[in-house]
Amino acid sequence: MSAPKSLRYHVGPGGALVGRLRVPGDKSISHRVVMLGALASGDSHATGFLQSEDTRATIAAFRAMGVVIDADGPGEVRIQGVGMHGLRAATRPLDLGNSGTSARLLCGLLAGQDFASDLTGDRSLTRRPMLRVVEPLRTMGARIDTSDAGTLPLHIDGSPLHGIDYRLPVASAQLKSCLLLAGLYADGETVIHEHTTTRDHTERMLAACGWPLRRNDSGSLHIRAGGELQPFDLEVPADISSAAFYLVGASLAPGSDVLLESVGINPTRAAVIDILKMMGADIVVDNRRELAGEPVADLHVRYAPLQGVSIPEALVPIAIDEFPAILVAAAIAEGTTELRGAAELRVKESDRIQTVADGLATLGIDTQVLEDGLIVHGGRLNGGHINSHGDHRIAMAFAMAALVAAGPVEIDDCANVATSFPGFVDAARGLGLDIREVH
Ligand SMILES: O=C(O)C1=C[C@@H](OP(=O)(O)O)[C@@H](O)[C@H](O)C1
Numbered sequence: 001m002s003a004p005k006s007l008r009y010h011v012g013p014g015g016a017l018v019g020r021l022r023v024p025g026d027k028s029i030s031h032r033v034v035m036l037g038a039l040a041s042g043d044s045h046a047t048g049f050l051q052s053e054d055t056r057a058t059i060a061a062f063r064a065m066g067v068v069i070d071a072d073g074p075g076e077v078r079i080q081g082v083g084m085h086g087l088r089a090a091t092r093p094l095d096l097g098n099s100g101t102s103a104r105l106l107c108g109l110l111a112g113q114d115f116a117s118d119l120t121g122d123r124s125l126t127r128r129p130m131l132r133v134v135e136p137l138r139t140m141g142a143r144i145d146t147s148d149a150g151t152l153p154l155h156i157d158g159s160p161l162h163g164i165d166y167r168l169p170v171a172s173a174q175l176k177s178c179l180l181l182a183g184l185y186a187d188g189e190t191v192i193h194e195h196t197t198t199r200d201h202t203e204r205m206l207a208a209c210g211w212p213l214r215r216n217d218s219g220s221l222h223i224r225a226g227g228e229l230q231p232f233d234l235e236v237p238a239d240i241s242s243a244a245f246y247l248v249g250a251s252l253a254p255g256s257d258v259l260l261e262s263v264g265i266n267p268t269r270a271a272v273i274d275i276l277k278m279m280g281a282d283i284v285v286d287n288r289r290e291l292a293g294e295p296v297a298d299l300h301v302r303y304a305p306l307q308g309v310s311i312p313e314a315l316v317p318i319a320i321d322e323f324p325a326i327l328v329a330a331a332i333a334e335g336t337t338e339l340r341g342a343a344e345l346r347v348k349e350s351d352r353i354q355t356v357a358d359g360l361a362t363l364g365i366d367t368q369v370l371e372d373g374l375i376v377h378g379g380r381l382n383g384g385h386i387n388s389h390g391d392h393r394i395a396m397a398f399a400m401a402a403l404v405a406a407g408p409v410e411i412d413d414c415a416n417v418a419t420s421f422p423g424f425v426d427a428a429r430g431l432g433l434d435i436r437e438v439h
């Protein structure tokens, strides 16, 4: 979107991370704050909100549909909810930038409106698969056109929906959330079965807004239309996906000692802690409490030597966005790390299996690329020149690799770090990383 695309990071080798930090608000929860706040019957307010390019894309979409949103205060957002039937047709296509969460959740939310919408996005987003949401929505009665490749741009001709009984074919919280949001407008019951646990922020926030949502003993979700969403006033936890870069950086670099404050540790999100601990990381989870119906804690991480592990497949969806960082940790761990069952990584902002493998090869690390994962043989890192392919998490993960590299790490195409973690460079420098931006 607005950030310059030529941004490069120069990261000097060595050093340690020391200090305390509250990383910005959780991106998944911040998107949902805007979406459910917009549909609530009254005004909502949130602090700790992530102001980033992805969440701004969601805000812009709802403003274009007539919702008044004030997001000027740092980390603060006020939303004048218009009620379940108060959205209005936008006069332009809704441009969701780089944000898969915005595109997929909005698809469900807009399918049952009584107006038409067009959705588009940037180069990366217009390549990401949308049929996973479009096909079940069509079964619910939605009228949606996609590109020939099944991607954005989409035309959604709002239509009456009916509930379906659906088993998710991929472990995707975006798909689950899309169908739950469509279910808010569907006749009869919408039932969703998941064979693997994925993040449950939509379910928690719907419950917090007083919408009846039932989970039966086998874990399937049941939702019906006809309710009202209560407005809310909440504090968004810090994003564990952003904290992950510092968990890894501090684990890698001797002498590191970092306290990450008020990080969301929702059990459907927090497997990065378990995986790093399996590798030998020294992470203490302290001061556990709740914010916005979500568990949070302070995470105290100190340097520790790491060993390679075989990552349990059940943990993959619960750490899905953290693999660029985890695989950088694997690169200096002693022995071999095996990641399997992670084919979803290929359809994120970049093909994260290939971009990580290419980046690690540049730094001198042997890997074996699998269709659904990566085998990393830990070793010593050289400096080198990395192409992030415009993927924010690749850029931040390789910035941390410099802490243990023998020479500088240059990373191209870093502007999209602003999609999830504006302020990453200042925060990293504040803790001791020798990083600067080159325009
Ligand atoms: O629901 C969400 O907020 C998200 C779900 C995940 O995507 P998938 O549903 O595609 O796994 C994750 O990768 C993304 O960053 C955010």
Ligand SMILES: C=C(OP(=O)(O)O)C(=O)O
Binding pocket: 027, 098, 099, 100, 101, 102, 321, 348, 349, 393, 420
């Ligand atoms: C995959 C991600 O986000 P999204 O799907 O919303 O683009 C991410 O933030 O790593």
